[in-house]
Amino acid sequence: MSLLLVGVALAAAPLRADPYRHGDRIRIEGSVIDETGEPLPGIEVVLEAFRVGFSLRHFEETIHDRQDWIATTDDAGRFALPWRWDRYFNRLELSARMPEAAGREEPMTTIDLDRALTGESAVTLELVVADLQTAENARAWVRASEDQREVWRQAGPPERIGADDVGGVRETSWWYFQTGRVYRFRNGELAETGTFTPVPPATSQQN
Numbered sequence: 001m002s003l004l005l006v007g008v009a010l011a012a013a014p015l016r017a018d019p020y021r022h023g024d025r026i027r028i029e030g031s032v033i034d035e036t037g038e039p040l041p042g043i044e045v046v047l048e049a050f051r052v053g054f055s056l057r058h059f060e061e062t063i064h065d066r067q068d069w070i071a072t073t074d075d076a077g078r079f080a081l082p083w084r085w086d087r088y089f090n091r092l093e094l095s096a097r098m099p100e101a102a103g104r105e106e107p108m109t110t111i112d113l114d115r116a117l118t119g120e121s122a123v124t125l126e127l128v129v130a131d132l133q134t135a136e137n138a139r140a141w142v143r144a145s146e147d148q149r150e151v152w153r154q155a156g157p158p159e160r161i162g163a164d165d166v167g168g169v170r171e172t173s174w175w176y177f178q179t180g181r182v183y184r185f186r187n188g189e190l191a192e193t194g195t196f197t198p199v200p201p202a203t204s205q206q207n
Contacts, residue, residue, distance in 0.1 A: 019119040020085035026117065029080040030125035032073050032096045032109075034135035039077025042142035044097050045127065046070050047081050047113070049089040065089075072099075092117065096127040102141045103153060108134050145188030148174070155181065177201075 020026065028047065032040045050066040065088070071079040073096075081094075092114055095107035108129045116125060129135045137157040144152060151174060152158075158174035165171070174183045180198035184191050 018085070018087055019117055022085060022087045024085040025121065026083050026085060027080060027122045028083060028094065028113075028117075028125065029078070029122065030127065031077045032079065032127045032129065033077055034129050034132060036132070038135075039073070039075075040096070040129060040135060040138055041073050041075045041077055042099070043073045043077070043108075043138060044070055044099055045073060045079040045081065046095050046097060046107070047083060048093045048095065049086065050091050051089055052091045063091075094125065094127065096129060098138050098141055101149070101153075103156075108138065145185065147188060147190040148172075148183075148185060151183050151190065155179070155183075158183075 032043045032045060034040060047069040048066060049069075051064045053062045053064060067089075069081055069083060071081045073079045092112075093110055094113050094116075095110040097107045098104045108131075109127050111125060111127060116123060129138070140157065140161060141149070141152065155176055159177050160175040162173040162175070163170065170185075170187050172185045172188075174185070176182070177199040178201060180196050182194045182196070184194070
């Protein structure tokens with residue numbers, strides 16, 4: 001029985017041939033785009049390295065010693081992450097996420113780097129955010145003023161954004177249909193807050 005358990009543990013965390021020598025320099029670069037190909041600037045690209053094992057006591061996969069390396073996309077959505085190969089880690093992932101201050105913890109998209117890193121010193125990858133609303137939220141956060149980001153932290157991302165230029169003043173409205181609130185900004189500063197009867201999600205999406 002003990003031999004069977006050992007076999008299961010080995011199957012859960014298979015050995016692999018390292019594509020690099022320990023300490024080799026690798027440059028991971030590329031871009032973050034939405035599904036239409038438009039770039040996403042100001043996005044955090046996170047290389048996560050961790051060690052995966054298997055607990056025979058709890059009969060489940062375990063994760064140890066997670067470490068992050070972070071880069072931020074430029075105006076064209078490009079990023080570059082230098083890294084040194086470390087044989088200790090047996091799982092590598094690359095993800096795109098909104099800045100931590102935005103309050104969104106889960107990544108917008110993730111790539112399994114174990115398959116992408118095959119021995120080259122420079123690797124070019126494309127991270128695609130498939131959900132267009134998520135991509136628009138990311139752009140809104142990057143463009144937002146401090147007043148707008150404070151509203152975001154309290155109320156979450158707006159369900160709809162309206163904007164217009166009136167007499168040299170940029171007027172922006174952030175709509176939250178489900179809670180019945182609208183925040184109006186002038187040149188990025190909060191000017192007023194309005195309330196209305198909350199609108200169910202299906203109705204607000206049709207309008």
